[in-house]
Amino acid sequence: MAVVFQKPHALTDKELHYCPGCTHGIIHRLVAEAIDALQIEGETIGVAPVGCAVMAYDYFRCDMVEAAHGRAPAVATGLKRSLPDNIIFTYQGDGDLASIGMAEIVHAATRNENITVIFVNNAIYGMTGGQMAPTTLPGQVTQTSPYGRDVATAGYPIKVCELLSALDAPAYIARVAVNNVKNVRNAKKVIEKAFQNQIEKKGFSLVEVVSSCPTNWGMTPEKALQWVEDKMIPYYPLGVYRDKTAPAEEKEA
Amino acid sequence: MAEKVLMKGNEAIAEAALRAGCRHYFGYPITPQTELAAYMAKRMPKIGGVFLQAESEISAINMVYGVSSTGKRVMTSSSSPGVSLKQEGISYIAGADLPVLIVNVQRGGPGLGGIQPSQSDYFQATKGGGHGDYHLIVLTPASVQEMADLTALAFDLADKYRMPSMLLADGTLGQMMEPVELPEEDPHLIEKPWAVTGTKCAREHNIINSLYLVPEVLEKSNEDRYERYKKIEDLEVRYEEYMMDDAEYCLVAFGIAARVAKNAVVALREQGIKAGLIRPITVWPFPKKVIREAADKVKAFISVELSMGQMIEDVKLAEECRKPVYLCSRSGGMIPDPEQIITLVKNVEGGM
Numbered sequence: 001m002a003v004v005f006q007k008p009h010a011l012t013d014k015e016l017h018y019c020p021g022c023t024h025g026i027i028h029r030l031v032a033e034a035i036d037a038l039q040i041e042g043e044t045i046g047v048a049p050v051g052c053a054v055m056a057y058d059y060f061r062c063d064m065v066e067a068a069h070g071r072a073p074a075v076a077t078g079l080k081r082s083l084p085d086n087i088i089f090t091y092q093g094d095g096d097l098a099s100i101g102m103a104e105i106v107h108a109a110t111r112n113e114n115i116t117v118i119f120v121n122n123a124i125y126g127m128t129g130g131q132m133a134p135t136t137l138p139g140q141v142t143q144t145s146p147y148g149r150d151v152a153t154a155g156y157p158i159k160v161c162e163l164l165s166a167l168d169a170p171a172y173i174a175r176v177a178v179n180n181v182k183n184v185r186n187a188k189k190v191i192e193k194a195f196q197n198q199i200e201k202k203g204f205s206l207v208e209v210v211s212s213c214p215t216n217w218g219m220t221p222e223k224a225l226q227w228v229e230d231k232m233i234p235y236y237p238l239g240v241y242r243d244k245t246a247p248a249e250e251k252e253a
Numbered sequence: 254m255a256e257k258v259l260m261k262g263n264e265a266i267a268e269a270a271l272r273a274g275c276r277h278y279f280g281y282p283i284t285p286q287t288e289l290a291a292y293m294a295k296r297m298p299k300i301g302g303v304f305l306q307a308e309s310e311i312s313a314i315n316m317v318y319g320v321s322s323t324g325k326r327v328m329t330s331s332s333s334p335g336v337s338l339k340q341e342g343i344s345y346i347a348g349a350d351l352p353v354l355i356v357n358v359q360r361g362g363p364g365l366g367g368i369q370p371s372q373s374d375y376f377q378a379t380k381g382g383g384h385g386d387y388h389l390i391v392l393t394p395a396s397v398q399e400m401a402d403l404t405a406l407a408f409d410l411a412d413k414y415r416m417p418s419m420l421l422a423d424g425t426l427g428q429m430m431e432p433v434e435l436p437e438e439d440p441h442l443i444e445k446p447w448a449v450t451g452t453k454c455a456r457e458h459n460i461i462n463s464l465y466l467v468p469e470v471l472e473k474s475n476e477d478r479y480e481r482y483k484k485i486e487d488l489e490v491r492y493e494e495y496m497m498d499d500a501e502y503c504l505v506a507f508g509i510a511a512r513v514a515k516n517a518v519v520a521l522r523e524q525g526i527k528a529g530l531i532r533p534i535t536v537w538p539f540p541k542k543v544i545r546e547a548a549d550k551v552k553a554f555i556s557v558e559l560s561m562g563q564m565i566e567d568v569k570l571a572e573e574c575r576k577p578v579y580l581c582s583r584s585g586g587m588i589p590d591p592e593q594i595i596t597l598v599k600n601v602e603g604g605m
Binding site: 012041042043044045047054055057058060061062063064065066067068071074075076077078079080081082083086103104106107 | 277279303305307308309311312313315316317318319320321322323325327341342345349449450451452453454455458459460461462463464
């Protein structure tokens with residue numbers, strides 16, 4: 001019988017610990033598919049964050065390093081400076097990358113470190129039980145913004161792609177979502193490009209993946225995906241924010 | 254025998270690190286260790302190495318974590334406030350069993366403190382420093398020559414025991430110039446099968462990690478690490494004894510304080526008072542045995558330090574309440590002079 005669908009080789013057989021309906025599973029798969037498609041599993045070293053994806057080191061079949069909270073871009077810098085011909089990626093959440101790790105991501109970007117960053121934005125701290133994140137939307141209720149995020153006291157969400165695009169250096173910055181089939185297919189292409197850029201030594205590539213957290217949003221998986229469409233994407237518009245890798249004529253198209 | 258050259262302590266560390274095969278350095282500017290980073294910035298690009306000025310001490314230590322994960326020799330250097338910032342990373346490095354070298358050219362504290370020499374990070378260096386159960390191997394040079402020699406040793410010990418080592422110096426040693434015979438270019442590099450270098454699809458993946466959510470497993474990993482620590486305490490203690498054969502008053506001092514103490518020993522002997530010195534070279538592992546043995550022979554111990562009295566606690570633990578232990582110290586960037594030590598010893602002798 002012909003195999004028509006199987007797990008990417010770059011994922012191990014370890015059972016994922018993620019909650020039902022969580023989109024980390026899809027994003028892990030997309031990263032693994034990119035690694036398979038580009039045939040780079042043997043050269044790839046991943047850096048796991050602190051947050052829901054903390055145990056990603058058990059799920060990817062490539063060599064893995066677990067970083068302290070927010071420090072993955074610095075750890076990845078060390079890995080890449082030591083092994084410039086290997087493929088280094090970080091997998092980070094919004095609390096990790098956009099709050100405690102803001103300095104590390106900005107400076108890795110401005111050095112144009114030739115690494116690939118997968119940034120999962122689900123607008124909440126998931127692992128610790130649903131606290132306000134730097135990307136929590138105005139008015140969004142979380143455990144630490146029980147009356148809704150009040151921008152007067154808690155400030156506004158951080159738009160990472162827009163912020164990093166203000167820098168001269170980074171090669172590629174894009175925001176995708178995984179809330180429907182069309183968006184997942186596009187995310188797959190963009191994530192693969194972010195790895196391809198590194199192979200071609202183009203420099204820093206970051207893909208923000210707008211994601212959902214049914215458990216901590218208090219929604220069914222289906223409603224959570226709809227909330228991504230209705231609330232998240234209008235605040236975090238999808239698209240390519242920076243692409244220094246494309247030839248000039250392509251850029252205009 | 255190699256030729257002697259005149260070098261600053263900070264530069265001697267840098268050159269010795271290069272000769273020990275270190276090709277990756279990450280740091281952040283801070284006085285009084287800047288010459289070390291400057292030396293690396295100048296030399297690394299010429300020899301195919303990496304010098305990177307990080308955005309923070311925190312990033313620098315995490316870059317060190319990254320390079321060490323790949324199995325290569327790597328170091329960072331800083332001074333007291335900067336080393337405090339590195340503590341998170343050092344704890345992770347210890348937890349992930351990674352060999353790295355951290356240099357602390359100490360200055361006075363707490364807080365922003367000052368920029369003059371100090372030994373007041375002794376507790377931080379010898380008792381762990383960050384969160385969790387762990388130690389560093391801590392070596393304390395007392396001359397520019399030892400800055401070089403102990404740098405090479407620190408890399409070897411870190412690799413051998415798969416753990417971070419620290420060179421605990423101070424602003425005086427970092428800044429002063431002395432003739433130094435640099436070690437031969439002879440790195441003792443060892444195989445590191447645990448390193449992440451890419452699986453080449455030919456082995457199971459390696460994981461560098463300090464997370465163990467199952468308490469039994471975490472406890473076991475701590476116990477395994479402490480087994481290694483026990484071995485280090487048995488095998489790697491280093492110290493110097495100076496005029497201890499017939500000593501009645503035992504000064505205990507490391508680093509720059511030991512040099513002052515040596516002068517005091519000589520002066521006291523000239524005045525007919527039998528003083529001697531035990532100079533710990535490793536402060537973790539601490540030379541407990543030699544101090545315990547001395548306790549049966551001497552009348553008193555005097556801990557000489559550039560702090561409000563930190564090592565004195567280890568001296569007291571080591572000598573097991575056998576004899577009185579006195580503190581002779583200055584802090585905040587001040588250095589005790591031999592006269593202060595001599596006066597104290599005379600007072601002790603006179604029945605203080």
